[in-house]
Structure formats: C-alpha cells, structure tokens
Amino acid sequence: MICAVYKSGRRADTYLFVKKRDVFDDVPEPLMEMFGSKTLVMIVPLSKRDHLGIADIDKVKVALVEQGYYLQIPPPQINLLEQHKQELAFKK
Template identity: 55%
Template sequence: MLTAVYKSSKRANTYLYIEKRDDFSKIPDPLMDTFGTPLYVMMFDLSKREKLGIADIKLVQSELTEKGFYLQLPPKEENLLEELKKQNGVDSV
C-alpha cells in the first residue's frame, strides 16, 4: 500500500497520510482548511513497514482503507505545573 505523507503548514507536528500523492479529493474541506497547504514529506510502501514513528500502523492502514486518509496529530504535551499540583495536593497556585 503506497502512502504519501504531508506536513501541515499551519499546525506543528501534524501529518496527513493519503493513498495517492497530491490526491486530496477524499479529505473534507474543513480539515484541509485547518491543515493548511500540505507540504510533501515522503512516499513509502506501508505494507513493507513493521512500525511507524508515533502512529499505530494498523490504525493508519485501517483509516486509509476506510476513509482514504489518516491524520496524525502531535501527542499531548504534559502540563508540568498541573502534575506538580497533583503531587503536592494543591488545587490552585
């Protein structure tokens, strides 16, 4: 399964995986508006990979098959202040 990957021009660490290079016909317009101009990153054969960086390869394959695209969002960042509050039993600072 050939897969093209694009980086968002508007959102850091946000990537769009699609089935065909430069074919954004299956991407909903609101998503494209939020994603911005897609910046081509690479193309690879997903079926020859055992894993991907932070994305679940089975989920990527499933989404590509069902929807024609997969959107990879950045992982949530830890809020260190909130973690410190929890550890110390503090409600607000």
Template identity: 50%
Template sequence: MLCAVYKTRKKEGMYLYVPKKDHFEDVPKPLMDMFGRPELVTILALDKHERLGVVDKQKLVDELKDKGFYLQVPPKEENLLETHRESLGLSKMPDKKF
C-alpha cells in the same frame, strides 16, 4: 501499499496520510482548511515497514482504505506546572487574588 505523508506549518507534529501523492479528494474541506497548505514529507511503502513510529500501522491502512486519508495528531502536551502542583497536593492552578 503506498501512501504519501504531508505536514502542516500550522501545528507541529500533525501529519496527513493519503493513498497517493496529491490525492486530497477524500479529505473533508474543513479539515483541509484547518490543515493549510500540505507539504510533502515522504512517500512510504507500507508493506516494507513493520512499525511507523507513533502511528498504528493497521489503523493507518484501515483508514486509508475506508476514508481515503489518515490524520496524525500530536499527543497533548503535559502541563508541567499543573503536574507539579498536583504532586504537592495543591489545586492545578493557583487561586487568583483580586
């Protein structure tokens, strides 16, 4: 099974997988509007890859078959200041003084 992988300039680490090059018919319009102009990154032969980085291969294959696309969203970035404050036993955000 082949799939085409596209990136967006709107969000670092967000990728759209579709079953063939330029096949966006199954992608909902609001998602395409949010994604912006897709830029082709690569075409993958899924059968030749056991692992696909952070993407669950079976979930990718299932969603391509069921929905006609798969959207990879970057993991939520950790707020290091909040983590540090919590480790000190403080609230996540300092109290604002007016």
C-alpha cells in the same frame, strides 16, 4: 500499499497520510482548510514497514482503505507544572 505523508503548515507535528501523492479528493474540505499548506514529507511503502513513528500502522492502513486518509495529530502536551502542583498537594 504505498501512501504519501504531508506535514501541516499550520499545526505543529500534524501529518496527513493519503493514498496517492497530491490526491486529496477523500479528505473533507474543512480538514483541508484546518491543515493549511501541505509539505510532502515522504512516500511510505506501508507493506514493507511494521511501525510508523507515533502512528499505529494498522490504524493508518485501515483509515486509508475505509476513508482514504489518516490524520496524525500530536499527543496532548502534559502540563508539568500543574502535574507537580498536584503531586505536592497529595504530599500535604
């Protein structure tokens, strides 16, 4: 299985995996609008890989088969200041 990976021009660290290069027929229009401009990052032979950066390769494969695309969004950012404040509150 091969897929094309595109980077969002609107949202940082957001990637769209599709089954074929420049074919977005399975991607819902609202998602395409939110995604903004697309930049092809790479073509990935999933069958020859056992992992992908932060994406779970098995979830990517299933999503590509079942819905025709996979959207990778960055994990939520941790507010280190808020976390530190909470830790200080527990020490009092």
